[in-house]
Each structure stands twice: as C-alpha cells, then as structure tokens.
Amino acid sequence: MLNVTELEAYYGESIILNQVNLQVDKGQVVCLLGRNGVGKSTFLKSIMGLVATPKGSIRFDGSEMISRPSYQRARQGIGYVPQGRDIFPQLTVEENLLLGLEVSGGKGAIEQTYELFPVLKTMLKRKGGALSGGQQQQLAIARALVSKPKMLILDEPTEGIQPSVIQDIGRVIKYLKSEGDITILIVEQYLEFVTDVSDYYYVMDKGRIVLEGRVEDLNQEEIQKKIAI
Numbered sequence: 001m002l003n004v005t006e007l008e009a010y011y012g013e014s015i016i017l018n019q020v021n022l023q024v025d026k027g028q029v030v031c032l033l034g035r036n037g038v039g040k041s042t043f044l045k046s047i048m049g050l051v052a053t054p055k056g057s058i059r060f061d062g063s064e065m066i067s068r069p070s071y072q073r074a075r076q077g078i079g080y081v082p083q084g085r086d087i088f089p090q091l092t093v094e095e096n097l098l099l100g101l102e103v104s105g106g107k108g109a110i111e112q113t114y115e116l117f118p119v120l121k122t123m124l125k126r127k128g129g130a131l132s133g134g135q136q137q138q139l140a141i142a143r144a145l146v147s148k149p150k151m152l153i154l155d156e157p158t159e160g161i162q163p164s165v166i167q168d169i170g171r172v173i174k175y176l177k178s179e180g181d182i183t184i185l186i187v188e189q190y191l192e193f194v195t196d197v198s199d200y201y202y203v204m205d206k207g208r209i210v211l212e213g214r215v216e217d218l219n220q221e222e223i224q225k226k227i228a229i
C-alpha cells in the first residue's frame, strides 16, 4: 500500500530524514517509534507533501506521490491526523466532521464514525475548542475517517490523553483492522499502545531507521533503550 524508499527530507539546509525505507502493507497497522526530535513527525509530513523531499520515492497504492501536492495525496486516499489534534476550535463537532467530507468530494461516512466514537454524537453542536483533549483527538481521527481513506496516518494519538480515551482509540484501531479495509501508520512513543494495536514496528534514530520487526517478536527492553530519553 505504502512503499517509501531512500527518502530524504530537509528543513532548509539541514537533512532531517536520511535514506529512509519503510513499507506498510494493505490492512496492516505499522508503528514508527523513536525519541523526541529524531524525525518521526517529519516523516509523516513528507508522506503528506508538507516538507521538502528532493530525493527518494513515496509510492502509495501503485502511484508515485513524491512530486504531488498535498491535496492530491489526500484525495488519493491518505487521511492524516497531525500531532496536537488539529481541529477547528471555533467550529462545532458536526461542522468539523463535515469538513472531512470536503477531501473526498462528498462521499462520506459520518454515521459510521458516530458508531466508532459514540461520544461525538452526543456533542454535535458543541464547539471543538470546548471538548477535552481526548475528545478532540477522537474528533480529529473521526474527521479523517469521514473521507473513507485507504490509509490513516496518526501522529502520537495518545500524547497527553487520559488512559480511558487511549483505550477507546485503541479499540477503534483494532476494530478498523478487523474490518480489513484500512491501512494504518502511527507515530507513537507509548510502547504498550504500540504492542496492543500494531503488527509491525520501525524505530527511528537521527533520521534513519535503526530497527524494525514484527510486533510479536518485539523485545521491550531493547526498544525501550532506543526510545528512552
């Protein structure tokens, strides 16, 4: 589904991603782990076309994306939830969700997202900014799902969120996986969540992939050493 090869990304003259190779197969949940500042968010932004990527290849669903603008990548079927729950605080929950429909040109699934996140249905008229952090994260994920993406990309979905909501988000990811019609890439530092929801992991350090493997073979101690601050 997603095949990234020898990708390089830069902010100005500084190289942030160096020859990164990463693959996500259809229906898989893949996690990218690593310490703060090693380039994980930059990697997701590169996939979305939000960072300069002069070298490498990003193949998604059979097409080369590297020189396409962001909106085309979204239209192609990539739903992206950036770090910090990028919702519109002045718009209501319902309006935020309706904006998700714009990306797919109107073919949506708002009702289905209420089934996944029942809490949102009880808050349709509430302003996004009035929701708790966990509810905002759920809204951000729901908004991305409304456009029925082929792949969902989440940047640290558990950051600063209470355990019960983390469990809710984990349940949704596992449900989506069991349905089998979506592929998911998650940047995450919370190892327990990673082992709970994902099939395969990559560890990044200083802009390079330094370790990868199946989650069922994951050695917690080894990973913890690589991601501890």
Ligand SMILES: Nc1ncnc2c1ncn2[C@@H]1O[C@H](COP(=O)(O)OP(=O)(O)OP(=O)(O)O)[C@@H](O)[C@H]1O
Residues within 6 Å of the ligand: 011, 016, 034, 035, 036, 037, 038, 039, 040, 041, 042, 043, 083
């Ligand atoms: N807009 C920017 N301009 C210049 N440098 C940046 C910019 N954004 C990030 N950086 C730098 O790029 C490097 C990688 O940052 P990135 O946010 O991708 O790391 P990360 O692994 O996602 O960390 P975190 O978990 O803290 O978000 C860091 O050294 C950071 O300071």
